Amino acid sequence: MEKITINASTHSYNVEIGASIRFQLEGLMNKTYKKVLIITDHQVAPLYLEDVKQAFSSQTEVFEHIVPAGEASKSMEQYSSLLDTCITNKLDRKSLIVGLGGGMVGDLAGFAASTYLRGVDFLQMPTTILAHDSSVGGKVAINHSQGKNLIGCFYNPVQVIYDTETLLSLPPSEIRSGFGEVVKHALLSDPAWCTELLESEISAMNNEKLNLYLSKGIQVKADIVEKDEKEQGIRQHLNLGHTLAHALEAELGYGQITHGEAVAIGIWFALRVSEKQVDAALPTRKYRDWLINNDYPVKLAAEIDSDKIISRMKWDKKTVESQLHYVLLKSVGQPLVKSVEEDELKGYLTDFIKEVSQH
Ligand SMILES: NC(=O)c1ccc[n+]([C@@H]2O[C@H](COP(=O)([O-])OP(=O)(O)OC[C@H]3O[C@@H](n4cnc5c(N)ncnc54)[C@H](O)[C@@H]3O)[C@@H](O)[C@H]2O)c1
Ligand SMILES: [Zn+2]
Numbered sequence: 001m002e003k004i005t006i007n008a009s010t011h012s013y014n015v016e017i018g019a020s021i022r023f024q025l026e027g028l029m030n031k032t033y034k035k036v037l038i039i040t041d042h043q044v045a046p047l048y049l050e051d052v053k054q055a056f057s058s059q060t061e062v063f064e065h066i067v068p069a070g071e072a073s074k075s076m077e078q079y080s081s082l083l084d085t086c087i088t089n090k091l092d093r094k095s096l097i098v099g100l101g102g103g104m105v106g107d108l109a110g111f112a113a114s115t116y117l118r119g120v121d122f123l124q125m126p127t128t129i130l131a132h133d134s135s136v137g138g139k140v141a142i143n144h145s146q147g148k149n150l151i152g153c154f155y156n157p158v159q160v161i162y163d164t165e166t167l168l169s170l171p172p173s174e175i176r177s178g179f180g181e182v183v184k185h186a187l188l189s190d191p192a193w194c195t196e197l198l199e200s201e202i203s204a205m206n207n208e209k210l211n212l213y214l215s216k217g218i219q220v221k222a223d224i225v226e227k228d229e230k231e232q233g234i235r236q237h238l239n240l241g242h243t244l245a246h247a248l249e250a251e252l253g254y255g256q257i258t259h260g261e262a263v264a265i266g267i268w269f270a271l272r273v274s275e276k277q278v279d280a281a282l283p284t285r286k287y288r289d290w291l292i293n294n295d296y297p298v299k300l301a302a303e304i305d306s307d308k309i310i311s312r313m314k315w316d317k318k319t320v321e322s323q324l325h326y327v328l329l330k331s332v333g334q335p336l337v338k339s340v341e342e343d344e345l346k347g348y349l350t351d352f353i354k355e356v357s358q359h
Contacts, residue, residue: 110140129178180260241266
């Protein structure tokens with residue numbers, strides 16, 4: 001088992017990573033609780049909910065709340081129904097909320113934990129590769145019909161228990177999605193890791209390698225959020241690929257493309273913009289080949305309308321007048337934020353759409 005400590009502003013917490021550790025949950029926890037509410041989704045519940053419930057001793061009263069799987073559950077309706085469950089079961093300030101699932105469950109459960117009774121303890125049990133990213137750093141949120149994550153806050157978990165055995169049941173599209181954030185962490189931090197990753201085939205990766213990459217990714221995120229928890233500066237680097245990704249997800253309709261797949265395509269575009277804007281030396285060709293060899297849905301990006309995408313990008317929080325603040329790379333491991341004129345960006349996007357339509 002591996003342990004990574006995150007020093008957040010409110011408290012330090014550990015991310016424990018290991019195979020089958022869901023069965024030892026209570027033993028790994030720093031505290032015991034009289035009441036625990038486990039929040040999960042309909043896809044994860046039949047796979048792992050019983051294991052986690054069984055991991056608590058008879059002294060703990062364990063409640064469950066299961067939401068439909070999918071991004072649509074990060075909603076006001078599900079949030080409200082979750083609070084009903086907390087109130088019905090009389091959870092108090094000393095109770096614990098556990099989020100068992102991917103990033104959707106983590107964000108929803110964390111937001112409920114942050115607001116119920118002005119905040120109760122929250123423990124993350126991520127079950128997707130993507131959630132190596134979302135379970136660390138304390139951002140919790142639900143969506144509004146006008147955009148993703150518009151209602152949320154910063155709320156750090158008391159602990160993250162990451163049972164990597166749960167990743168074995170993920171379908172290929174979710175594995176690909178998770179690797180969109182893994183490759184982001186590699187590009188932000190480490191040329192040697194990046195080269196190694198871009199030379200590997202995701203579906204052929206063994207568990208040992210996967211676990212190593214997840215720990216490396218968590219460490220990259222930890223190092224950044226410890227320095228800039230509230231995204232005043234370098235935390236913005238974690239948005240590499242995300243400006244186009246969010247616009248793509250919204251434009252294609254949520255569910256057409258997963259978050260991490262959209263991020264992977266957004267990174268390709270960010271590499272192209274970096275070459276133009278900061279004369280960067282980057283493995284863009286290798287990256288493109290990696291996306292195609294691993295079946296990322298690059299074709300979907302060819303169907304988009306550049307005007308609509310640009311207006312969505314402007315709404316993505318980072319616009320100051322006609323300039324978009326874009327996360328670029330000078331080289332692998334050297335990110336920077338640069339303002340790019342809307343007109344220039346539109347030109348790059350038109351070229352990019354042409355390039356992706358050739359694949
Ligand atoms: N808070 C943050 O810092 C942060 C960072 C990145 C992403 N996010 C959020 O995370 C969400 C995306 O996370 P995600 O990709 O994990 O999506 P998700 O939670 O929707 O999970 C994807 C799918 O996989 C299923 N699933 C989960 N675990 C499984 C398992 N072990 N076996 C089989 N199926 C399983 C789920 O039921 C779902 O259908 C988005 O809402 C995004 O906004 C948050
Ligand atoms: Zn992301």
